[in-house]
Amino acid sequence: MADTEKKKVIKPIKNFSMEEYISSGHRACQGCAEVLAVRHVLKAIGPDMIMAMATGCMEIISSPYPLTSWNIPWIHVAFENAAAVASGVESGLKALRRKGRIPNKDVTIVAMGGDGGTTDIGFQALSGMIERGHKVIYVCVDNEAYMNTGIQRSSSTPIGATTTTSPTGKLEPEGKSTWKKDMVAIAAAHGIPYTATACPTFFTDLQKKIQKAKEVNGPSYIHILSVCPTGWRVPPNKAIEYGQLAVDTGVFPLYEVENGAWKLNRKPKELKPVSDYFKGQGRYRHLDERFTQQIQDKVTERWNKLVELCSEKPEK
Amino acid sequence: MGRKVGIEVSIAAAEAVGLCDVDVVAAYPITPQTHVVEHLSELCASGELDAEFVPVESEHSAMSVCCGSSAAGARTFTATAAQGLALMSEIVFIASSMRLPMVMFLANRALSSPLSIWNDHSDTMMVRDSGWIQVFCENGQEVYDSIFHSFRVAEDPKVSLPVMINVDGFNLTHVIEPIEFWTKEMAQKYIPPFKPLYKLYPDKVVTMGAFGMPEIYAEAKMSQDQALWNSYPVIKQAWDELAALTGRKYSPVELYKTEEAETLILGMGTICETASLAVDKMREQGKKVGLVKLRLWRPLPVDDIKNAISGAKNLLVLDRAVSFGAANGPVTTEIQSIMYHEKERPNIYNVIAGLGGRDVTPEDIIKMLETALANKNQGYNIHGVRG
Amino acid sequence: MTKPMEQISWQEIEAGGVITEPGNASCYHTGTWRSQKPKYDENACIRCWRCYVMCPDAVISPDLEKNIFVWNYDYCKGCGICAYECPAKAIVMEED
Structure with a gap:
């Protein structure tokens, strides 16, 4: 059998950088899909970039002085200001370039924060950055809670998930009782040229979106769902699979808004039930059938609205 | 030697910042700082000053933008007062710890509550231990000269620290005084081009703002404290050279x-x-x-x-x-x-x-x-x- | 090679705590965290790259000469994503 079988050969992947801009030796947890998202974001951009990062998991795992995992120029100042620091880097380079003090070369400026640093404490700075029109790609790596400080709820924690500050109890049997903040819609409401959701499970889609954002003449916002085995209480080896389920159940749809035009990037023929996604996640272990159904109804409703938005043609 | 004009101190300070060929100004409006940044935005809008004016959405972002632009190697200026300084204070401490040169015009104003837009030093005393070089001014000429002096000192590679110029709100910011202006040539002679110790640019990859474990934090703070003490002779020398240039002698x-x-x-x-x-x-x-x-x-x-x-x-x-x-x-x-x-x-x-x-x-x-x-x-x- | 932090004097700290050696965290071997180790079967491998693409620690790389994928066990934390995601079941996790 073996000699008749045609031997498979490793062929290069198209449009895929083999460089690693965040080097091994970083201290992310086993199976961290967030650092995987970062890996793909960096590969999509390449070396001519500068990153401003918010305090959080990615900052802590990558920069214990005197060590750094970064192979790109990188700055961390505080928790809530990645967007503002990136605005400053962009403005500084703009002035220096205009005055001929640095080469007239395009350098991509990226701001990156977790869901806490983006949807909560860094929300204002992000809104300011978008409104002022800085040419910055803002990437939110969303693991749906304050994982770095020990799994506290953020406004990006999904409904029904337990965290250390949204526990289940007799009076609050559902865990977190409010819906996840819809950041891409908020970014879109600013009239931002480009905004999208992404997930490292769909790495080609993710890289394509980052490259699209890079070409935009203005701000862009990419919201990346990043499975956190530690915080979600799932086995590390299933980090990729849960990303797939989040998308295929419609809990976290992949879509983009380009100059006001909404577009679904992955449209399953039929959505899987949300219970497929909840199953096996420790943070959802307490959910009963009734509450699961309530969430299912809302997910379906939101999905239908999204499909509708994405089918509308923008006026010419 | 420049001309002598009767001018509001805030406007004169903004003119001085313009003569320093600043690259980035980031500020949020707060009384009694407003006239400084209003005038700077006018200078930018008219093209008299080739700089990026970043009209941020808060003082916290003002100081954060300043950190970013200074780290990128741009000459950086901001101005604030009282509650604005309080809001940005988190980043004020970080700017000095990261050794990011920049100049702040602080229109000294009382802290709330009760809300007061008027002068005292409660704002600046709040950031007394922030690691910035901090100078106080008595009159308009001192304020004007301090702008040049502060950029010169802040960006000196032996210093590389932010400088705060304390200007009593209203008592000084809003008064009209006779001020002897500098010429562009004087400013260029006095302040060399900004060559930061490190900068964020892909040609030489650096990591800025790493975190410190207990094994290293004390050493980092010692290094920062020494940097501030080491600025003293540079501050004095810059004042001596200012005296040679203008005839006005300042001392600590x-x-x-x-x-x-x-x-x-x-x-x-x-x-x-x-x-x-x-x-x-x-x-x-x-x-x-x-x-x-x-x-x-x-x-x-x-x-x-x-x-x-x-x-x-x-x-x-x-x-x-x-x-x-x-x-x-x-x-x-x-x-x-x-x-x-x-x-x-x-x-x-x-x-x-x-x-x-x-x-x-x-x-x-x-x-x-x-x-x-x-x-x-x-x-x-x-x-x-x-x- | 960077000194361990507990040996650095205050005079040796770069101004502002800047780190000038990119990627020097690679001296920290996260492979010591591992309890399980991926074992690769090159005969079963369909050369699809999925293990390489999905590794959060970037420890898998192609050896084009030998036409196989190789693991850098200095850094592999043993998360098991490569084994779980492998469509050909060419990777299995074993006790390390």
């Missing part, structure tokens, strides 16, 4: 009629001008009174202060902020700490005055001094408080 501690003075008054900022009038009056009456003006607040010019006051019998320190629940006002606490080990030291009295814009006259200062000497009071009192 300045003396007024201190010859054979038995009693000295020490203050910072515009209160010194008022105190000098009080000294004039008392000298006319044959009293041996003199004035010590503290221009440089951080790094504290310890030896200059010792030399200035150790020979006196009595010292009245004028504080413009309350350090709630502390033994004295913040300036007095420092002076007492410096003098504790000295054999020859004056009796030190503390009066807190001019809170939240309360007017302080030369007569007030004479009264403060007379009362302090008569009562030999320990601890502080707030001058003129009713009840």
Whole structure:
């Protein structure tokens, strides 16, 4: 059998950088899909970039002085200001370039924060950055809670998930009782040229979106769902699979808004039930059938609205 | 030499920033800082100044933008006051720890509550320990000259620290004074192009803002503290060169009629001008009174202060902020700490005055001094408080 | 090679705590965290790259000469994503 079988050969992947801009030796947890998202974001951009990062998991795992995992120029100042620091880097380079003090070369400026640093404490700075029109790609790596400080709820924690500050109890049997903040819609409401959701499970889609954002003449916002085995209480080896389920159940749809035009990037023929996604996640272990159904109804409703938005043609 | 014009101090300061060829200005409006940044945005809009004016959505972002632009190697300026400084204070401490040069014009204003837009030093005392170089100004010319001096010092590779220029709100920011302007050539001669120690650019990859484990944090802080102390000779030298250029001599501690003075008054900022009038009056009456003006607040010019006051019998320190629940006002606490080990030291009295814009006259200062000497009071009192 | 942090004096700290050696965290071997180790079967491998693409620690790389994928066990934390995601079941996790 073996000699008749045609031997498979490793062929290069198209449009895929083999460089690693965040080097091994970083201290992310086993199976961290967030650092995987970062890996793909960096590969999509390449070396001519500068990153401003918010305090959080990615900052802590990558920069214990005197060590750094970064192979790109990188700055961390505080928790809530990645967007503002990136605005400053962009403005500084703009002035220096205009005055001929640095080469007239395009350098991509990226701001990156977790869901806490983006949807909560860094929300204002992000809104300011978008409104002022800085040419910055803002990437939110969303693991749906304050994982770095020990799994506290953020406004990006999904409904029904337990965290250390949204526990289940007799009076609050559902865990977190409010819906996840819809950041891409908020970014879109600013009239931002480009905004999208992404997930490292769909790495080609993710890289394509980052490259699209890079070409935009203005701000862009990419919201990346990043499975956190530690915080979600799932086995590390299933980090990729849960990303797939989040998308295929419609809990976290992949879509983009380009100059006001909404577009679904992955449209399953039929959505899987949300219970497929909840199953096996420790943070959802307490959910009963009734509450699961309530969430299912809302997910379906939101999905239908999204499909509708994405089918509308923008006026010419 | 430049021309002399009658001009509002805030506008003159903005003109100075323009002459320094600043690259990025990031600011959020707050009284009484507004005239500085309004004028800078006009200079940018008209094309007179080639800089990015970043109209941020908060002071927190103002200081964050400044950190980003300074890290990118751009000459950076901001201005704020009181609540604005309080909001940005988190990043104020980080800017110095990361050794990011920039210049801040601080229109000194009282902190809330009650809300007050008027002058005192409670805002700047809040960031006393932030690791910035901090200077105080007595008049418009000092403010104007300080802009050039501050960029020169901040960006000196031996320093690489942010500088805060304290300008008493309204008392100084909004007054019209005769100010001798610099020429573009003078500014270019005095301030070399900004060559940062490190900068964010892909040609040389650096990591800025790493975190410190307990094994390294103390060393990092020691290094930062030494950097601030090491700025002292650079600050002095830059003032000496400014004197050669303009004929105006500044020092960390300045003396007024201190010859054979038995009693000295020490203050910072515009209160010194008022105190000098009080000294004039008392000298006319044959009293041996003199004035010590503290221009440089951080790094504290310890030896200059010792030399200035150790020979006196009595010292009245004028504080413009309350350090709630502390033994004295913040300036007095420092002076007492410096003098504790000295054999020859004056009796030190503390009066807190001019809170939240309360007017302080030369007569007030004479009264403060007379009362302090008569009562030999320990601890502080707030001058003129009713009840 | 960077000194361990507990040996660095204050004079040796770069101004502002800047790190000038990119990627020097690679001296920290996260492979010591591992309790399970991926075992690769090159005969079963369909050369699809999925293990390489999905590794959060970037420890898998192609050896084009030998036409196989190789693991850098200095850094592999043993998360098991490569084994779980392998469509050909060419990777299995074993006790390390």
